[in-house]
Amino acid sequence: MNVRIAILDLYEGYPNQGMRCLRDIIRQWSEFHAHTVHVDEFEVRIKQEVPDLNYDIYISTGGPGSPIDSEGSDWERAYFGWLRSVESWNNNPHIAPKKFVFLICHSFQLVCRDYGIAEVCKRKSTSFGVFPVHITPGGHHDSLFKALNDPFYIVDSRDWQVIHPDWDLIRKMGAHILCIEKYRPHVPYVQAIMGMRFSPWMVGTQFHPEADAPGMSAYLQNEQRKEMVIEQHGLAKWESMVEQLNDPDKIMWTYAHVLPNFLDGAVRHLTANPTHN
Numbered sequence: 001m002n003v004r005i006a007i008l009d010l011y012e013g014y015p016n017q018g019m020r021c022l023r024d025i026i027r028q029w030s031e032f033h034a035h036t037v038h039v040d041e042f043e044v045r046i047k048q049e050v051p052d053l054n055y056d057i058y059i060s061t062g063g064p065g066s067p068i069d070s071e072g073s074d075w076e077r078a079y080f081g082w083l084r085s086v087e088s089w090n091n092n093p094h095i096a097p098k099k100f101v102f103l104i105c106h107s108f109q110l111v112c113r114d115y116g117i118a119e120v121c122k123r124k125s126t127s128f129g130v131f132p133v134h135i136t137p138g139g140h141h142d143s144l145f146k147a148l149n150d151p152f153y154i155v156d157s158r159d160w161q162v163i164h165p166d167w168d169l170i171r172k173m174g175a176h177i178l179c180i181e182k183y184r185p186h187v188p189y190v191q192a193i194m195g196m197r198f199s200p201w202m203v204g205t206q207f208h209p210e211a212d213a214p215g216m217s218a219y220l221q222n223e224q225r226k227e228m229v230i231e232q233h234g235l236a237k238w239e240s241m242v243e244q245l246n247d248p249d250k251i252m253w254t255y256a257h258v259l260p261n262f263l264d265g266a267v268r269h270l271t272a273n274p275t276h277n
Helices: 018-033 074-091 106-115 167-173 213-221 223-233 235-245 251-272
Strands: 002-009 036-043 057-060 100-104 119-135 152-163 176-180 193-199 202-205
Touching: 002 018, 002 251, 018 036, 018 251, 057 251, 074 106, 100 106, 100 251, 106 119, 106 152, 106 193, 106 202, 119 223, 119 235, 152 193, 152 251, 213 223, 213 235, 213 251, 223 235
Parallel strands: 002 036, 002 057, 057 100, 100 202
Antiparallel strands: 119 152, 119 176, 176 193, 193 202
16 A cells, blocks of 8 residues: 655754654654555645645654744744645545654644643753653553553653643643653652644554664763763663663664554554545
């Protein structure tokens, strides 16, 4: 099958592992299923590039900085113009197939802020490490988490959070919270929303489902970065991350299932609705 994928790069030129991981996941997935995939990348924040509607699947990345301070910027206007065009396409009952969207971390926070469905704010401290994420009752029935345990493990690296959902608005939208932050009964903080299905065709996570164990391990083993992590988070945190990255039932299991499950769902829809109108 021929599949067209657009990656919206929100990294603003900062060095990252995310783009490499996304390219690897798409390549591995397409080779496994023998799909012919065409991928284009769009530099959103520096060049204000956004894709048109000639793609089947859109993946919008994480990125640095505040998901609040950029409100009203030129690149955000372009970004949300793209999102509105996808929404308009998907909301038209006479148009098929639909466009599938996956939002990662920074993109997820931006869209939650734009929709007003939860509070987006700065965390008291940086969340950095390998953590369990708990699946909600609705998430257990979602194809995104097929073959995942509850809890499953994720790579988290963020200074911001999405909390205090507006349940009335979420229900009105027909959206569903899929997973939430680890339980922390020893601290007086609410659990962040870690994944949400906004519509049958758009879903997002506040964690990085594209993070792979070899890449993260290499990142942590770099002497300069190792010293930085130890200085900021302590030796125990560094050792715990290295140990958990080597556990095949944790990060590599998430890497092998969340985004591939999303891509599988998109292709099932495309196969059932082969004609563009």
